[in-house]
Amino acid sequence: MKRTHHCSELRTEHAGQTVTLSGWVHSRRDLGGLIFIDIRDREGRTQTVFDPSDLPPETFERASTLRSEAVVSVSGKVRKRPDGTDNLKIASGQVEVMVTNLEVLNQAEVLPFPVDDPEVTAKVNEELRLQHRYLDLRRPEMVRNLRLRSKVATATRVYFDEQGFLEVETPLLFKSTPEGAREFLVPSRVHPGQFYALPQSPQQFKQILMVAGVERYFQLAKCFRDEDLRADRQPEFTQVDVEMSFIERQDIYDLIEGLLKRIWKTALDIDLPTPFQRLSFEEALNRFGIDKPDTRLGMELVDFTEEFRASKFKVFSGAVANGGHVKALNARGLADATQGQIEAMTECAKSFGAKGLAFIKVEGGEWKSPIVKFFTEEEKAALTKKLDIQEGDLILFAADEWLAACEILGRIRLYCADVLQAQGKLVIPKDRFDFLWVVDFPLLSFDKEQNRWYSSHHPFTAPVAEDIPLLTTDPRKVRGQHYDVVVNGVELGGGSIRIHQPDVQKTVFEQVLQIPPDLVQARFGYMLEAFRYGCPPHGGIALGFDRLLATLCGTSSIRDVIAFPKTAKGADLMTDSPAPVEPKQLRDLHIDLKVPKKEPQG
């Protein structure tokens, strides 16, 4: 049964050798008196020939009954294919194996969907693919993704080892810290009524490791968040988690740029230019309307606050009078936007609090717009100049508070880019990767509904040193030592320099975030205590490993780079989980269920 070669290995120089191949029946061409069977393994495929003149009739008969995806082991002599019968589509296409022995290791029933035809399979309903993930993973594209993931994981470990990092595993049964994302809870059998939580990230352990003197820590860490899912979010996911002592922000930039450079070279043989561009949070919002800008798209936002301060168009001048901004973007070539597309954009703007969406279509040499009649010649000239308006352009406006105006147009910009790409008017090369750092985030944001400040990143993020006195006097102005790394509009990861002084950490928890002292003690007491016994200055970062792989593989869904992902409702369709448990299990855990009974249908 042992194989001598894999199925993408044989070449003309192997001709004459007797070999054994093992794998799956990829395809079968039964010509009646002669049968061709392509054997496939994870490396590729090889054509085998069953010729009755070389074979016992019984073996030939068995070959004719083989079905797709049966598992076989065949032995025979390799030979160069007859002239004119080479198959250039496969690597082993110049040779074939003349089978003398066939062992059927397992038959396969008819499959629920084909795995041998990439065009068909790529369109198969994802529900079905997830139900039979083991078949989905046989597809060459999925094998490639698994392989790339493994390669990148190894490259990551090698890189960090070279840089003097220790890989340390941290617990999955952790303590609930309900400030952040909703957690998965694990009931304790031994401690009735008490729960573990699965970690949203190893944040606190990695900081504790710095107190422990590890100095350089990394881990490919499993993280868990019980929030609603998206194409780029799963309830359990993997982070490249990093923490270092005695560093400043620049050290993290250098380290991560080196890592990504290594990964891109290993995975795609692409040399990433470093250092990455650096944008402040404010500049990212001003120019792109989002804190994770996709700089490949062009169409930057332009500010017209001054130009429209005294405008006759009251929507603009009114917004400015209230301290707001007027911003615009030029969707080049989108003047032919349909009514439906304009409406979709307007709906999108409204969902961000806009009252409407002002626009100008530049068609046939004139500006078609319900608002252009309010504009003076000076205002029109300013628009033409700063937006470089040309025939065929679509100009879109937002007038609102600064952040809202930016975010509305930021969202519209992405919508326009989608439309332009679908129309072929915006073409982005597949091998283009625009990396950048977003820095200088505000440390705190204000929650209007709950009337309190919350951490923009997390409560362990260090303020810029000279801003520490402002924590209690003017929180809005405090800058955080936080950074995000972004590629092509995807937030790949983020981190910060941490607070390492127990008194500053206590101030943030109790006075700024207004967490009662007894709660702080119960939830974070061990950390504050640890900080008192000699905590080095430290900082770190976490990269979304799944998003990283999705970017490398050119897919928008991280499900394509996770072997066994869950659906949008967190179900595993293959194992049918989550699922009910036995009453005894619940009794052991001291749990009573209160699940409303479903109303009978009808």
Add this chain to the structure above:
RNA sequence: GGGGGUGUAGCUCAAUUGGUUAGAGCGCUGCCCUGUCACGGCAGAGGUUACGGGUUCGAGCCCCGCCACUCCCGCCA
């Protein structure tokens, strides 16, 4: 929690907008076929139109409900 999309043969999709017995390609089954590689030829089987109601002379199509998948908003310290 909210909004959009999808659900018809094993798979991918049609069904002239409410009208005869729901079709096609691939796959599957049987027979034929010695140089195929998307093999070819002939024949055949295969449907609770996701599910439950309703309107109608008549529903795959319209209405109500419900389930699953998917995308987005909220959410994701």
